[in-house]
Amino acid sequence: MRIIPYILYLLLLGLFEVIGREAVxxxxxxxxxxxxxxxxxxxxxxxxxxxxxGFACGLVLAAPxxxxxxxxxxxxxxxxxxxxxxxxxxxxxSLYSKLLWIFGGVLMHSTVSLxxxxxxxxxxxxxxxxxxxxxxxxxxxxxxxxxKEGVITVKKIRSIF
Amino acid sequence: MNWISNLFSRYGRNVHLITIAILSVxxxxxxxxxxxxHGDAPASLDDRQSLTDDPPPFNVNRLLADGLITVxxxxxxxxxxxxxxxxxxxxxxxxxxxxxxxxxxxLSMLEEARLENDRLRDILGFDPxxxxxxxxxxxxxxxxxxxxxxxxxxxxxxxxxxxNQPIINQDGLIGRVSTVMPHYATIQLLTDPANRVAxxxxxxxxxxxxxxxxxxxLILDNFPVQAEVREGDRVVSSGLxxxxxxxxxxxxxRSVFREEEAVFTTVHLDxxxxxxxxxxxFILRQGRQ
Numbered sequence: 048m049r050i051i052p053y054i055l056y057l058l059l060l061g062l063f064e065v066i067g068r069e070a071v072x073x074x075x076x077x078x079x080x081x082x083x084x085x086x087x088x089x090x091x092x093x094x095x096x097x098x099x100x101g102f103a104c105g106l107v108l109a110a111p112x113x114x115x116x117x118x119x120x121x122x123x124x125x126x127x128x129x130x131x132x133x134x135x136x137x138x139x140x141s142l143y144s145k146l147l148w149i150f151g152g153v154l155m156h157s158t159v160s161l162x163x164x165x166x167x168x169x170x171x172x173x174x175x176x177x178x179x180x181x182x183x184x185x186x187x188x189x190x191x192x193x194x195k196e197g198v199i200t201v202k203k204i205r206s207i208f
Numbered sequence: 209m210n211w212i213s214n215l216f217s218r219y220g221r222n223v224h225l226i227t228i229a230i231l232s233v234x235x236x237x238x239x240x241x242x243x244x245x246h247g248d249a250p251a252s253l254d255d256r257q258s259l260t261d262d263p264p265p266f267n268v269n270r271l272l273a274d275g276l277i278t279v280x281x282x283x284x285x286x287x288x289x290x291x292x293x294x295x296x297x298x299x300x301x302x303x304x305x306x307x308x309x310x311x312x313x314x315l316s317m318l319e320e321a322r323l324e325n326d327r328l329r330d331i332l333g334f335d336p337x338x339x340x341x342x343x344x345x346x347x348x349x350x351x352x353x354x355x356x357x358x359x360x361x362x363x364x365x366x367x368x369x370x371x372n373q374p375i376i377n378q379d380g381l382i383g384r385v386s387t388v389m390p391h392y393a394t395i396q397l398l399t400d401p402a403n404r405v406a407x408x409x410x411x412x413x414x415x416x417x418x419x420x421x422x423x424x425x426l427i428l429d430n431f432p433v434q435a436e437v438r439e440g441d442r443v444v445s446s447g448l449x450x451x452x453x454x455x456x457x458x459x460x461x462r463s464v465f466r467e468e469e470a471v472f473t474t475v476h477l478d479x480x481x482x483x484x485x486x487x488x489x490f491i492l493r494q495g496r497q
Binding site (some may be wrong): 057060064099102105107109114118120121128134167 | 221237285
């Protein structure tokens with residue numbers, strides 16, 4: 048397993064947590080990049096790679112809150128495991144099915160993360176931030192898949208201008 | 209060690225997943241329990257004292273978090289802070305630049321006021337010719353290709369300014385009013401070739417006509433060849449012609465040119481007034497107010 052790309056993904060996650068979260072946030076709603084990256088890895092890589100990457104993502108994500116580090120590692124590696132097995136059992140060839148799969152995974156992660164972090168008004172936070180964050184992440188996933196499948200290319204974008 | 213490789217080759221997937229699960233559980237409990245005496249609130253003051261005396265408890269999660277933050281967060285925090293500093297410094301630089309420009313303009317205005325003050329102090333010692341009064345004016349604009357030939361002043365018919373009134377400053381004669389508008393007037397300067405001033409030498413009282421010739425400068429024309437003239441002699445208006453009163457400084461003799469068998473001598477003059485630096489001037493009005 049080549050490890051350097053995954054370290055770069057983790058650095059990207061660190062960059063997003065430090066700078067990107069507020070930059071791309073809309074009224075507090077932001078992208079769940081960790082969940083999206085874990086699901087993307089589980090889509091294209093093996094189960095163990097996805098699980099370890101989820102574990103590492105959980106550690107990086109929870110670095111500012113060390114007491115929740117284990118929980119986040121467990122949740123993200125679990126997400127990778129579940130996402131991989133769902134992908135294996137379902138036909139995820141079409142773009143819409145992939146998007147639905149991403150949306151479900153991100154929403155699941157947001158729900159569990161909100162439960163772990165605790166606090167009041169769980170439902171309110173889930174609907175206001177979790178659900179809208181999952182939609183926001185799905186939009187990012189749509190762009191990702193369109194780029195990945197060559198529907199949108201840099202050449203095409205340049206041709207517009 | 210053979211059994212480990214056997215275990216991985218047979219149950220590789222399960223071993224990986226179980227390892228992840230065990231590590232996660234260890235980290236979950238490690239965050240609260242391993243040597244963490246700060247997890248419970250101290251019961252008494254003595255307990256609190258003993259907590260401060262003890263070495264910090266070993267905590268796997270904090271150690272790990274410290275390393276992760278150093279690698280994955282800190283570099284970006286540095287970048288973010290650097291960018292924020294750069295933006296702040298840029299903003300401060302802009303503010304300082306604005307302040308500098310403002311101060312520079314103020315300084316320039318103060319310098320201008322100081323020079324004006326000096327000029328006005330000089331003017332205070334300047335008396336108009338008898339039976340004339342002075343009306344101060346400021347130059348609004350000056351026109352002319354190489355040398356200025358006319359200027360516009362901020363006084364006009366509303367200020368009782370009339371055509372042909374002489375214009376002077378503390379140095380000497382500048383010209384005369386040529387056109388009058390309600391609030392402005394145009395001056396025909398001495399440097400206009402069409403302008404002529406009947407003049408005379410202060411010392412010998414010999415007379416000529418001061419006029420400006422393009423390429424030669426201010427000259428005293430029609431000056432008698434037999435007249436005594438030396439470099440540095442002062443030239444003033446003679447009062448003939450009815451426009452300029454007698455005694456206004458026109459200039460000083462720079463050089464004398466005598467042609468053989470000529471009736472007149474050409475005398476070159478240095479103008480009393482620096483026409484390139486006209487600023488405050490006075491309109492000479494006849495009659496005491």
